[in-house]
Amino acid sequence: MTSNDMEYLTIALPKGKLFTPSAEILAKIGYTAEGLSEKSRKLVITNEEKKIKFIITKTVDLPTYVEYGAADIGIIGKDILLEENKDVYELLDLKYGLCRLMVAVPEALLQEKLSDYAHMRVATKFPRVAENFFNGKGIQMEFIKLNGSIELGPMVGLAEIIVDIVETGRTLKENNLIEIAQITNATARFIANRVSFKMKFDRINQMVEDLRAIVESGEKK
Numbered sequence: 001m002t003s004n005d006m007e008y009l010t011i012a013l014p015k016g017k018l019f020t021p022s023a024e025i026l027a028k029i030g031y032t033a034e035g036l037s038e039k040s041r042k043l044v045i046t047n048e049e050k051k052i053k054f055i056i057t058k059t060v061d062l063p064t065y066v067e068y069g070a071a072d073i074g075i076i077g078k079d080i081l082l083e084e085n086k087d088v089y090e091l092l093d094l095k096y097g098l099c100r101l102m103v104a105v106p107e108a109l110l111q112e113k114l115s116d117y118a119h120m121r122v123a124t125k126f127p128r129v130a131e132n133f134f135n136g137k138g139i140q141m142e143f144i145k146l147n148g149s150i151e152l153g154p155m156v157g158l159a160e161i162i163v164d165i166v167e168t169g170r171t172l173k174e175n176n177l178i179e180i181a182q183i184t185n186a187t188a189r190f191i192a193n194r195v196s197f198k199m200k201f202d203r204i205n206q207m208v209e210d211l212r213a214i215v216e217s218g219e220k221k
């Protein structure tokens with residue numbers, strides 16, 4: 001690390017659904033920067049006074065920036081952490097961004113048991129998580145990686161099954177899909193680069209304690 005790297009704390013925030021709640025919780029503990037907005041075209045936003053740099057990344061890439069130390073810390077969904085499987089510290093569950101990773105099928109293909117779906121095709125943004133889940137149950141499947149609109153897969157015969165994020169259940173309902181198994185819950189997590197956590201321990205640890213106090217006060221409400 002250069003002395004410049006040591007002076008600043010670089011925080012990665014993901015574009016998308018977690019951006020606003022993440023910027024808001026960081027603002028509550030004094031971590032803000034003028035012009036920090038998801039709509040900003042600027043990808044690095046600096047607060048010189050507080051020695052903070054924010055970087056805005058694509059959701060799926062965020063753990064990579066933290067693993068390589070391009071960002072010291074970041075906030076990202078547990079679903080992405082499980083899928084990307086990067087070498088980072090997960091320091092705190094921030095409890096917002098709650099959703100579930102589910103297996104779902106079209107009503108017409110509904111079977112009695114999960115093993116009845118063996119060897120079918122699974123469309124998903126999360127092939128690693130999906131494969132671990134089915135392997136853990138001894139069920140062999142074929143996995144097709146998609147980058148969005150997963151529910152379309154079964155409608156056009158690309159796959160029989162999907163593994164996707166469900167929040168309200170509205171998307172599944174509108175596309176006549178039925179949940180058949182839950183893989184895991186996911187919420188936003190505060191993560192850190194392994195070296196940064198040691199080199200900037202006091203600063204990062206203080207952030208974790210301040211964020212924990214906010215999360216816990218929210219839970220008591």
Ligand SMILES: Nc1ncnc2c1ncn2[C@@H]1O[C@H](COP(=O)(O)OP(=O)(O)OP(=O)(O)O)[C@@H](O)[C@H]1O
Pocket residue numbers: 015016017018058059060076077078079080097098099147148165166167168186187188
């Ligand atoms: N309804 C939801 N759909 C998707 N993600 C959700 C939902 N609710 C909470 N999340 C959480 O928000 C994170 C970011 O979701 P978002 O859809 O913004 O991801 P993205 O990959 O940036 O989207 P896109 O691929 O459309 O650019 C997810 O990884 C998940 O942890």
Ligand SMILES: O=P(O)(O)OC[C@H]1O[C@H](OP(=O)(O)OP(=O)(O)O)[C@H](O)[C@@H]1O
Pocket residue numbers: 147148149150151164165166167168169170171172
């Ligand atoms: O249960 P619900 O509240 O309906 O939310 C779940 C939907 O939201 C997400 O899609 P997103 O809007 O991120 O678009 P995508 O399909 O392009 O990933 C997810 O992939 C589901 O499709």
